[in-house]
Amino acid sequence: MQEKLIEVRGLTKKFGEFIAIDKLDFEVFKGEIFGFLGANGAGKTTAIKILCGLSYPSSGEVNVAGFDVYTQTEQLKLNIGYMSQKFSLYEDLTIYENIRFYGGIYGIGRKELHNKSMQLIRKFGLVNERNSLIADIPLGWKQKIAFSIAILHDPKIIFLDEPTGGVDPITRRQFWDLIYEVSGEGMTVFVTTHYMDEAEYCNRVSIMDEGKIVAIDTPNNLKSSFGAANMDEVFVKIARGTEK
Amino acid sequence: MKSFYGFIRKEFLHIFRDPRTLLILFGMPIAQIMIFGYVVTNEIKDIPIAILDHSKDQATREISNKLISSGYFKLVMNLTSLKEVEPAMKKGNVKEVIVFEPDFRKKMESGLPGSVQIIADASDPNTANLIVNYTFGIMQDYMAQYQQGKPNTIVPEVRMIYNEGLKGVYMFVPGTMALILMLISAMMTSISISREKELGTMEVLMVSPIKPFQIVVGKVIPYIGLSFINAVVIIVLGFFVFGLPVKGSLIILLLESLLFISLALSLGILISTVSNSQMVAMFISLLGLMLPTILLSGFIYPIENMPVVLQWISNLMPPKWFIIVVKNIMIKGEGWQFIWKETLIMMGMTAFFLLVAIRKFKIRLE
Amino acid sequence: MRTIFYIIQKEFIQVVRNRVMLPMMIIMPIFQMLVLLYAATLEMKHIELFVVDNDHTEASRTLVSKFEGSPFYKLSGHSASIKEAEKQMKKDKTDIILNIKKGFGESLNRGEGTDVQVLINAINGTKAGLINAYSLNVLSEYMGEYAKDKGLYSEQFSSGSLDVRYRYWFNAELNFKHFMLPGILVILVTIMGMALSAISFVKEKEIGTIEQINVTPIRKYQFLAGKLLPFWIIALFELAFGLTIGKIFFDIPIRGSLFLLFSFSSVYLLAVMGIGLFFSTITRTQQQIMLLFFFFNIVFILMSGLFTPVESMPQWAQTANVVNPLAYFMRVIRMIMLKGSGVQDILRELISLSIYAVLILSLAVWRYRKTS
Numbered sequence: 001m002q003e004k005l006i007e008v009r010g011l012t013k014k015f016g017e018f019i020a021i022d023k024l025d026f027e028v029f030k031g032e033i034f035g036f037l038g039a040n041g042a043g044k045t046t047a048i049k050i051l052c053g054l055s056y057p058s059s060g061e062v063n064v065a066g067f068d069v070y071t072q073t074e075q076l077k078l079n080i081g082y083m084s085q086k087f088s089l090y091e092d093l094t095i096y097e098n099i100r101f102y103g104g105i106y107g108i109g110r111k112e113l114h115n116k117s118m119q120l121i122r123k124f125g126l127v128n129e130r131n132s133l134i135a136d137i138p139l140g141w142k143q144k145i146a147f148s149i150a151i152l153h154d155p156k157i158i159f160l161d162e163p164t165g166g167v168d169p170i171t172r173r174q175f176w177d178l179i180y181e182v183s184g185e186g187m188t189v190f191v192t193t194h195y196m197d198e199a200e201y202c203n204r205v206s207i208m209d210e211g212k213i214v215a216i217d218t219p220n221n222l223k224s225s226f227g228a229a230n231m232d233e234v235f236v237k238i239a240r241g242t243e244k
Numbered sequence: 245m246k247s248f249y250g251f252i253r254k255e256f257l258h259i260f261r262d263p264r265t266l267l268i269l270f271g272m273p274i275a276q277i278m279i280f281g282y283v284v285t286n287e288i289k290d291i292p293i294a295i296l297d298h299s300k301d302q303a304t305r306e307i308s309n310k311l312i313s314s315g316y317f318k319l320v321m322n323l324t325s326l327k328e329v330e331p332a333m334k335k336g337n338v339k340e341v342i343v344f345e346p347d348f349r350k351k352m353e354s355g356l357p358g359s360v361q362i363i364a365d366a367s368d369p370n371t372a373n374l375i376v377n378y379t380f381g382i383m384q385d386y387m388a389q390y391q392q393g394k395p396n397t398i399v400p401e402v403r404m405i406y407n408e409g410l411k412g413v414y415m416f417v418p419g420t421m422a423l424i425l426m427l428i429s430a431m432m433t434s435i436s437i438s439r440e441k442e443l444g445t446m447e448v449l450m451v452s453p454i455k456p457f458q459i460v461v462g463k464v465i466p467y468i469g470l471s472f473i474n475a476v477v478i479i480v481l482g483f484f485v486f487g488l489p490v491k492g493s494l495i496i497l498l499l500e501s502l503l504f505i506s507l508a509l510s511l512g513i514l515i516s517t518v519s520n521s522q523m524v525a526m527f528i529s530l531l532g533l534m535l536p537t538i539l540l541s542g543f544i545y546p547i548e549n550m551p552v553v554l555q556w557i558s559n560l561m562p563p564k565w566f567i568i569v570v571k572n573i574m575i576k577g578e579g580w581q582f583i584w585k586e587t588l589i590m591m592g593m594t595a596f597f598l599l600v601a602i603r604k605f606k607i608r609l610e
Numbered sequence: 611m612r613t614i615f616y617i618i619q620k621e622f623i624q625v626v627r628n629r630v631m632l633p634m635m636i637i638m639p640i641f642q643m644l645v646l647l648y649a650a651t652l653e654m655k656h657i658e659l660f661v662v663d664n665d666h667t668e669a670s671r672t673l674v675s676k677f678e679g680s681p682f683y684k685l686s687g688h689s690a691s692i693k694e695a696e697k698q699m700k701k702d703k704t705d706i707i708l709n710i711k712k713g714f715g716e717s718l719n720r721g722e723g724t725d726v727q728v729l730i731n732a733i734n735g736t737k738a739g740l741i742n743a744y745s746l747n748v749l750s751e752y753m754g755e756y757a758k759d760k761g762l763y764s765e766q767f768s769s770g771s772l773d774v775r776y777r778y779w780f781n782a783e784l785n786f787k788h789f790m791l792p793g794i795l796v797i798l799v800t801i802m803g804m805a806l807s808a809i810s811f812v813k814e815k816e817i818g819t820i821e822q823i824n825v826t827p828i829r830k831y832q833f834l835a836g837k838l839l840p841f842w843i844i845a846l847f848e849l850a851f852g853l854t855i856g857k858i859f860f861d862i863p864i865r866g867s868l869f870l871l872f873s874f875s876s877v878y879l880l881a882v883m884g885i886g887l888f889f890s891t892i893t894r895t896q897q898q899i900m901l902l903f904f905f906f907n908i909v910f911i912l913m914s915g916l917f918t919p920v921e922s923m924p925q926w927a928q929t930a931n932v933v934n935p936l937a938y939f940m941r942v943i944r945m946i947m948l949k950g951s952g953v954q955d956i957l958r959e960l961i962s963l964s965i966y967a968v969l970i971l972s973l974a975v976w977r978y979r980k981t982s
Binding site: 262264265268269271272275276279280282283284287288289290291292333334335339359360361362363364365366367368369370371372373374376377381384401402403404406414415427431432435436439442443519521522523524526527530531534535539540544545546548549550551554557568571575576578582 | 630631641648649651654655700701725726727728729731732733734735736737739743746750779780782784786788789801805809813893897898900905908909912913917924944948955
């Protein structure tokens with residue numbers, strides 16, 4: 001089969017007595033768009049933080065892009081991109097300054113950085129706005145810029161934690177076009193969301209509930225095995241199942 | 245009303261869930277009182293001095309001993325030449341050098357004045373002034389003994405009114421009360437309200453059924469409690485540790501403290517209406533409240549010594565009036581007739597700050 | 611190195627763009643120098659003197675005019691009744707009561723010792739101590755002059771008397787501003803250096819941008835250095851600004867080497883900013899860290915010797931001052947500026963602070979966790 005970029009075995013994270021993640025097992029293959037679904041509080045953000053090297057697991061084995069999250073977090077960070085649900089751009093810097101700053105701390109060369117920044121700015125049609133403060137531009141744009149910054153250093157995997165929270169359907173659609181574009185260029189995408197329609201865009205999805213993965217497959221297989229017309233129904237059925 | 249209680253609960257939780265903050269809030273008055281009581285004393289004690297004795301006779305030895313055994317001074321160096329004076333002072337450890345000129349006793353016996361030079365490190369002018377005076381006093385004492393009461397002196401009978409022992413406690417207890425209440429009430433509320441603005445949670449609260457007025461009151465109530473407890477702690481510490489009694493009415497003192505707390509809170513609210521980030525709120529509090537509380541209220545530096553312009557400005561400083569009130573009640577044991585003017589001024593200030601804050605708040609809402 | 615540059619660049623942009631902080635940085639030193647320096651004075655003038663003279667002799671009148679003639683005293687009133695005087699003191703209308711009892715002049719003329727009563731409002735102990743010192747000076751001066759004028763006891767008076775010459779070094783005019791200005795400069799650069807860098811760090815935590823930084827391969831020391839250096843430069847600039855104001859408006863002496871002063875300040879700033887950054891690694895919100903700052907700075911400032919000589923503090927306090935960077939700087943800045951002390955005079959402090967800076971910065975780097 002294909003090369004595994006993420007390999008997780010028995011991953012558990014406890015906060016005191018509370019078990020946020022309970023023995024997760026899954027893998028993500030090179031080039032796929034992997035959807036990481038679940039209700040709020042199911043443990044998605046905790047899991048993604050561990051995969052990005054922001055938080056240590058309590059137990060279990062985790063390997064991302066060939067690096068171990070216990071011992072090689074810093075090499076790992078060079079090979080991944082991360083866009084958090086919290087807003088990560090500096091409101092008091094301009095679009096251009098934000099791109100330059102993040103590019104700079106990834107160690108991208110000055111000339112290359114300038115070219116890349118301008119290329120991105122042109123791509124989004126923001127040439128005239130490049131010197132406006134982040135505080136003054138609409139949310140949809142901010143998220144696109146945050147995304148481009150997360151992939152500025154050409155990571156192998158990009159982690160997106162609820163990237164489309166709070167934006168309108170058209171902007172969401174445009175955002176997914178961006179995801180397809182980088183995926184087409186060979187980047188692996190790991191995305192959490194609670195919009196079930198977005199789950200349909202993924203190659204494979206996993207569904208988390210109360211710290212456990214309760215289902216993992218392609219959207220079509222999931223729909224047929226649960227006898228559901230769309231992912232929304234799959235999700236509702238799973239939720240009901242665990243309530244019993 | 246129910247949502248209002250819920251809101252106050254949230255504010256209390258914010259404070260009590262954070263033991264570190266709580267520890268500082270209660271530890272601060274204690275630490276400050278202790279430092280003022282034991283460290284920042286005005287006493288002259290163990291000042292390092294050096295002696296350069298060109299006479300080395302009985303009189304100079306006796307004077308030297310008298311100086312050292314007084315407790316004010318500590319002999320750290322015996323110099324042998326004037327050249328050593330400057331390096332000794334530049335290194336900073338010697339604050340005063342006493343130079344006995346040659347033939348000190350011989351001169352005294354032959355009826356001439358004995359010559360002595362007192363060289364003080366006046367980079368700290370007040371300390372220099374005090375130690376020179378102390379030194380001179382001790383030398384005069386010796387002379388008086390030597391002359392065995394030859395009647396040529398006026399013996400001043402000095403009495404220190406209200407504070408026999410010149411203890412700092414009479415200054416720092418009222419001052420610390422003003423400072424701590426200002427800090428907790430005004431600075432913490434202004435930062436706490438600005439925080440909601442900075443993090444955007446203020447908008448969430450604004451669209452909720454809670455009225456803006458209730459938001460502010462809810463923010464303020466926990467700090468009233470905290471401040472009041474601190475005021476009591478300071479009074480208790482002053483009494484038990486430093487023996488500072490409350491000569492006047494305790495109830496009036498506590499009521500006045502509550503009035504000052506309200507005044508500080510209204511200031512805090514006003515600051516939060518004009519600042520949109522915590523850092524700004526902090527700097528305004530620092531510049532507008534803390535430094536004036538320490539420096540322009542008569543806490544450490546007497547107001548009468550300041551230029552007239554600053555004396556005028558000091559009238560605008562709320563702590564000035566509070567400190568006067570506290571001193572009058574605690575130390576002089578006065579009642580209403582000596583503090584009604586200050587009380588009215590503080591009430592007026594509270595009303596004024598609240599009115600301005602409400603106006604500002606309304607404008608923001610529209 | 612290039613990574614650090616990008617952080618510094620970003621911090622500078624953020625400072626310059628902040629509409630409140632930038633003016634604050636310019637106003638604060640001016641305010642501190644011009645207002646606080648005038649406010650923070652223990653120079654005694656206008657000591658309110660109330661006279662109760664029941665003697666009414668030439669001797670008592672001369673004594674009163676001697677007080678009036680001194681630049682420190684201002685006659686606030688006189689009365690024959692001590693009750694009235696005490697009432698005035700109660701109302702805070704007078705600082706010192708000079709009570710000359712009947713028979714004062716007569717005793718003096720007869721060549722006997724005599725006494726006068728001096729009552730000082732001592733609620734402010736420091737002030738009372740100074741007033742006492744001034745008053746005793748006036749009295750002893752009076753005594754000498756009066757005796758000389760009258761040709762009384764001239765023999766006894768000089769016999770066995772003292773010829774004391776006072777010399778006030780480094781500040782012959784006892785100018786209190788020359789003493790306070792360096793102290794205020796210390797507070798200025800401390801607040802600027804310590805608070806700004808640390809708060810900007812905690813703000814990133816609170817807003818969430820720190821996560822985006824933590825997910826990059828940036829080294830911990832690179833991030834902290836990037837946070838430190840811009841404010842280090844700003845604080846040194848503030849020091850220069852404050853010194854300029856002091857020189858222009860107060861003619862403050864700078865007897866030692868400016869280079870030495872700035873070198874020492876650079877090291878000092880590294881230490882206090884290290885403390886600030888360490889605090890920011892153990893706090894989550896700006897409110898928490900500001901409170902921590904207030905607590906520690908008030909303690910540090912009070913113990914540093916800004917107002918009272920460190921030598922008079924109890925031994926444990928002097929020992930505790932080993933960890934108080936302000937105590938080192940307060941001492942050294944006055945030594946360099948007022949006494950012209952050279953590098954060999956402050957070597958011990960310089961070395962201690964360098965070690966301090968290294969330790970506390972390492973502690974901050976160690977305590978900063980990119981991965982929790």
